[in-house]
Amino acid sequence: MGRRGRELDCNGSIRTHRGSRLILALVVLSMVVVLPLGASSTEEQVRQLAAELRCPVCQGLSVADSPSKMANQMRDLIRERLEAGESPEAVKAYFVERYGEWILLAPKKEGFNLLVWVFPFLGLAGGAVVLFVVIRRWQKRPQAAPASVDSAYLEKVRREMAQDQS
Amino acid sequence: MKKVLIPLSVVPILLLLAYGFWTDPRFVPSPLIEKPAPLFALSLFDGEPLSLDGLRGKVVVVNFWASWCFPACYEEAPVLEGAWRTYKDRDVVVVGVNVQDTEKAAREFMERFQFTFPNGPDPGGKISIDYGVYGIPETFVLDKEGRIAHKHVGAVTADVLSAQIEGLLRRAPVADDNRQEHERGA
Numbered sequence: 001m002g003r004r005g006r007e008l009d010c011n012g013s014i015r016t017h018r019g020s021r022l023i024l025a026l027v028v029l030s031m032v033v034v035l036p037l038g039a040s041s042t043e044e045q046v047r048q049l050a051a052e053l054r055c056p057v058c059q060g061l062s063v064a065d066s067p068s069k070m071a072n073q074m075r076d077l078i079r080e081r082l083e084a085g086e087s088p089e090a091v092k093a094y095f096v097e098r099y100g101e102w103i104l105l106a107p108k109k110e111g112f113n114l115l116v117w118v119f120p121f122l123g124l125a126g127g128a129v130v131l132f133v134v135i136r137r138w139q140k141r142p143q144a145a146p147a148s149v150d151s152a153y154l155e156k157v158r159r160e161m162a163q164d165q166s
Numbered sequence: 167m168k169k170v171l172i173p174l175s176v177v178p179i180l181l182l183l184a185y186g187f188w189t190d191p192r193f194v195p196s197p198l199i200e201k202p203a204p205l206f207a208l209s210l211f212d213g214e215p216l217s218l219d220g221l222r223g224k225v226v227v228v229n230f231w232a233s234w235c236f237p238a239c240y241e242e243a244p245v246l247e248g249a250w251r252t253y254k255d256r257d258v259v260v261v262g263v264n265v266q267d268t269e270k271a272a273r274e275f276m277e278r279f280q281f282t283f284p285n286g287p288d289p290g291g292k293i294s295i296d297y298g299v300y301g302i303p304e305t306f307v308l309d310k311e312g313r314i315a316h317k318h319v320g321a322v323t324a325d326v327l328s329a330q331i332e333g334l335l336r337r338a339p340v341a342d343d344n345r346q347e348h349e350r351g352a
Binding site for chain 2 (some may be wrong): 076077099100
């Protein structure tokens, strides 16, 4: 009985193993095949573009995330323009032309804006330099002498510990 | 040295914060100033069509409003109607674009303030997006050549509106300058 059970277990586990491999293969395959297809569909393009645009009537929300009527109308307009054959770049340029660069959630990587992209790394590098200097200074400092302990006190502690153990 | 440097390092941060708190996050500079106003066509509430193209040669005030925009739109409604009545015989047109509204509420609003200037809805918000509108109300003043001369965000006051209109009425039409240049060149 036990043996048969083990065999069944064995078969079962092999089968699930095979099954999970098949599922994994299917998932990978679907990612490879479906993702590019999905990205080229208009709906996905609308979503991607809307995520880059700031909803004008919200506070720090993208057009993709906002449920407001204005964002809805903007998504419809994006869809309409894409379906009319405009490239996503042209649609984005249209919104920048009307609202200014303010409409872009991420500033363009040029001119003064570059500071925003460079500053975090400069800060990180600066922090690393400070850390390096401080650690070097600590290492150079002479090792503190071990605290002097009264030998009579030490003896007393040892005696008490010995008493506790017994 | 250290005692001075550490408090001093706070200064740039304070300056940045001061700058941030002094600027109005709701103020968005329009890139459309001094640019040709986007053209649009309205089917007015009274059934007539109106095309901005047909208003070339006139100073045009384009106002974006909604009945739900309280109190700003309610404050400026008498100002707009007043400007229309004062200037309509001097080549000035006030056009109301009703945004994200229901027809019933819009008509009630127009009746309440006894609007006599042309008003029409903006289905799909296309006109508002074309004008880079990010809040209601917004008012654009267009010169006689159809360029956006001024943008006002929030309830427009009689002072601002009449100063803008008077200024544009006084301004010599650019078309004449072009003709002079053409003649000079010929």
